[in-house]
Amino acid sequence: QQQVKQSPQSLIVQKGGISIINCAYENTAFDYFPWYQQFPGKGPALLIAIRPDVSEKKEGRFTISFNKSAKQFSLHIMDSQPGDSATYFCAASGEGTGGGADGLTFGKGTHLIIQP
């Protein structure tokens, strides 16, 4: 049972464009939604996170949009740069979720390539 569905699997964007990655969740017990960035050979690193009491959060070129009623959230990368090329994971957590262990439930990831 996949509780967090992420799309697309891969994405190619031109330098300077907007990259958009979408996630949908099923479990209404989720109350924390982080995005992680992972470079080859490295561990995931937190990029930005949101809680359901706000509909949008912006940090620099990265924005999370959150739609509680639709149970969807998305990552927007403005002015995408070649250095943004990485794999991005959405995730969710909440009390009693994550297999009952409060760990993060991850989407399957999006491989983003920014073409110069």
Added chain:
Amino acid sequence: DAGITQSPRHKVTETGTPVTLRCHQTENHRYMYWYRQDPGHGLRLIHYSYGVKDTDKGEVSDGYSVSRSKTEDFLLTLESATSSQTSVYFCAISSGRGGDTQYFGPGTRLTVL
């Protein structure tokens, strides 16, 4: 990597052998997690710990056991490794449960032949 080390970083072993992976943190964080990462699956939680000697199962715990005898160390053991356990294993730490940031280690690439 937020004061997290994992050892070994790479390991090749044979089916049926026991394997122990170590996660060591210098942040004094209470919560520690083990995830596995496989192509097409993202990261999946194996086990986690909420304190010394306090552990619980995650989504994919079958075939794995864990131990935490000190705050800084969290061990993951494959009692009898199988080829399906070939994966990249990540340790993560957090100061709180649920909505607190989880910081990930550099990972251990395990190959079971």
